[in-house]
Every structure is written in C-alpha cells, then in structure tokens.
Amino acid sequence: MSATSPTAVPSFRSRIGCDARSGYYAAPQRYRLHLSLSCPHCLQIAITHSLLGLDDTLPVTLLPALPDASDGGHLALCPLYESSSHQHPGPAVAPVLSDNWTGTIVSTHTTDILRDLARRFGGHGPDLYPRGAEKAIETVGRLCEQGITRAAQRAGQSDGGPAVRDTALATLLRTLDVLEWKLASQEHVLGGELTLGEVQLWVALVQLDTVHRHHLDATAVHRITEHPRVWAYARRLAAHPAFGSHLDLDGIARRHHAHCRGTEATGAAVQIVDWMACAPRKEPEVVRQPG
Numbered sequence: 001m002s003a004t005s006p007t008a009v010p011s012f013r014s015r016i017g018c019d020a021r022s023g024y025y026a027a028p029q030r031y032r033l034h035l036s037l038s039c040p041h042c043l044q045i046a047i048t049h050s051l052l053g054l055d056d057t058l059p060v061t062l063l064p065a066l067p068d069a070s071d072g073g074h075l076a077l078c079p080l081y082e083s084s085s086h087q088h089p090g091p092a093v094a095p096v097l098s099d100n101w102t103g104t105i106v107s108t109h110t111t112d113i114l115r116d117l118a119r120r121f122g123g124h125g126p127d128l129y130p131r132g133a134e135k136a137i138e139t140v141g142r143l144c145e146q147g148i149t150r151a152a153q154r155a156g157q158s159d160g161g162p163a164v165r166d167t168a169l170a171t172l173l174r175t176l177d178v179l180e181w182k183l184a185s186q187e188h189v190l191g192g193e194l195t196l197g198e199v200q201l202w203v204a205l206v207q208l209d210t211v212h213r214h215h216l217d218a219t220a221v222h223r224i225t226e227h228p229r230v231w232a233y234a235r236r237l238a239a240h241p242a243f244g245s246h247l248d249l250d251g252i253a254r255r256h257h258a259h260c261r262g263t264e265a266t267g268a269a270v271q272i273v274d275w276m277a278c279a280p281r282k283e284p285e286v287v288r289q290p291g
Helices: 040-051 075-084 110-120 134-155 162-183 196-210 218-225 228-238 249-259
Strands: 031-035 060-062 096-099 104-107
Touching: 031 040, 031 075, 040 110, 040 196, 075 096, 075 104, 104 110, 110 196, 134 162, 134 196, 162 218, 162 228, 196 228, 196 249
Parallel strands: 031 060
Antiparallel strands: 031 096, 096 104
16 A cells, blocks of 8 residues: 555544434534544545535534644544543544533544534535435445545555556546546536535545555556546536635645655656646735724
C-alpha cells in the first residue's frame, strides 16, 4: 500500500435514534463533530454536514491536517477517548461524533455518522439517504472503496509484482468505465438527485487524483483520464460550495507525505483535475473601520 494503515483503536458505533427513548436522540447543539479535512472520511462528513445546512444544529471542530500526538492521534481528542474508553489502547483519531451532554464519544464510524446526519438531522436539506435507495447507496460505497480506492492502492504498490498491479489497474479502469456509462445518461451517480453516494464517489475521485496517482505510472494515469464524463462530474461537484469549499489540498498532500511508504512514479506529474480552479472562491473578509 502507498501509505501505512492507522493503528487500530476502539470502535465507537452508537447511533442517533429518532426519539428520547433511544438514549442518543437528535437535539440542537447536543452533539459535535471533530474533523480533519485532510482525512477522506472526515471530508465526506464535512460535505454532508454542509449539504444539510447543519451549522446551527451540529457544530464542527476542525482539527489540524496532521495529527499532533506522538502515536498518530489528535491531542485535542484525547480527553474524549479517555472518557469513553478507560485506558484506550490506540491513538485518538478523527472523525468523532461526540455528545456534549456526557462528554463522551457517540461514534467514530463514518458510514453510521453519514446516515444519522441524513436521517436524524436532515430536515432542512436534501434527502441524501432516501427510503428505498439504501442498497443502491451501499453499492456505490463498496464500488468506491473496492473498485477505486483499494484498487488504486494495489495498482501503485511497488512491492506487489506486475501481475498484482495489472489486475488492480484493470479493476480500477472497469469501475471508471461503469461510472462513465452511468453518467452518460444521468446527472448524478444514482439519477437526478444528490445522495450520500455522490459524497462518497467525489471524495474517492479526489483521493485518486491527489494521493493514489502519485504511485502510478504515466500510462496508467492517462488511461484513467480517458473517462471524460467522470472527471467533468468531479469538476462540477468541486464547484458546489458544499464540496469544493472543504477541499484542503495542502493538508491532503502533507498527510500523504507524512504517512506514505511507497515510491513516487511518473504519474505524479500528470494532474487530472485542477481542483483549485474548480473550487468556489472564498470571499475575503471585509474589515470595517470605526467611524
């Protein structure tokens, strides 16, 4: 793999219920998200949070791009982990959904957090996890994880052998072929409306271009670019404020270089998307002078 895997940590997987009897139930300002935008899991959650317009309901604490604890965790999260799991054995990593009322962690599981944001807090935003589309969204998630992210990682392994790399690249290209075909007849990956599938796919494409590309040869990257609808789709979503405004390209690069154990290949020079040009420009703050 092109980067080391994070040290195993306790898994917190409580869910937000629909009423007070569930223990954890949706209430304004009760919960807080702790996110590092250089992390793809955190980026998915940040985008979903913005799409749903949850700033006033569910506050977010942004963490540094690079963990600042010696064990690879975030120092700011240590009290939460210690309150939630006595003498927890691993680093305090993001993402975290915490409960302000108890000072403990509700969940560190990205998929559960995404679904609970959409189902329990999403009353004023788009229906990102519509009833009846659950299996289709899960399929998109598996496609992103196995057909894009894991396949790209294996295709860039310098110690995997040519056969392993070729097989992984073929899997990646087949996945992009499927997406290219889908996007030929519809605006979004599951049809005409934004869903959590969009969030997962866009972040996977960002990672493919900004991280995994660096370990592929130039020929492989050129073959990846031969999916114009896929990359036009990625550019279009990058221009959406809920997507592009959270893109921390410098943080992603620093996180990658801090954890990377692979060798850079010729594909590193072949940028697929100019993400900075696509992302919405942030308006400078106006400083009002007294008087």
